[in-house]
Amino acid sequence: MQITKGVKQLCAEAEAEIENIPAAEAVTLAADPNVRLVDIRDVRELERDGQTPGALHAPRDMLEFWVDPESPYYRDAFGTGQKFVLFCAGGLRSALAAKRLQDMGFGPVAHIVGGFRAWKEAGGATEPRPAKGKA
Numbered sequence: 001m002q003i004t005k006g007v008k009q010l011c012a013e014a015e016a017e018i019e020n021i022p023a024a025e026a027v028t029l030a031a032d033p034n035v036r037l038v039d040i041r042d043v044r045e046l047e048r049d050g051q052t053p054g055a056l057h058a059p060r061d062m063l064e065f066w067v068d069p070e071s072p073y074y075r076d077a078f079g080t081g082q083k084f085v086l087f088c089a090g091g092l093r094s095a096l097a098a099k100r101l102q103d104m105g106f107g108p109v110a111h112i113v114g115g116f117r118a119w120k121e122a123g124g125a126t127e128p129r130p131a132k133g134k135a
Contacts (some may be wrong), residue, residue: 019110023118
C-alpha cells in the first residue's frame, strides 16, 4: 500500500499552523504560572528517561479525551485557562498533538521544538520518575 502523506509532511504541516517554542524559551516559560507544560510521552519513556518537574503527564493516546469536557475521561487540569505547552521525546508527536488540540478549539496551545531531548540540552530540569506507587 502506498501512502500519500508521510509523517515528515504531517509534522511540517502541523508546525506551520501551531506555535513552536524553542526549548531554551520553554525552560524560562516553565516558571510562568500561566503556562503548563504537558508531557505526552508514554509512561515507559518517563520511567526510562526521566521527567520534567511539575509537568502534567497526559499520554498522547488519551489527550483528546482528557481535554474534552464532554468526555467521560475529562481532566480538570485542562480547564484552567493556562497556556499548554506540549512536548514528547523529539518534538514530532507534540507537533501533531498541538495541531489536533488547536483543531478542537482548545488553547492556547503550543509545543516544544525538539521535545524532551532539546529541553535537557537547553538545561531544563529533569528528575527520575518515582517508582510505581510512590507518586
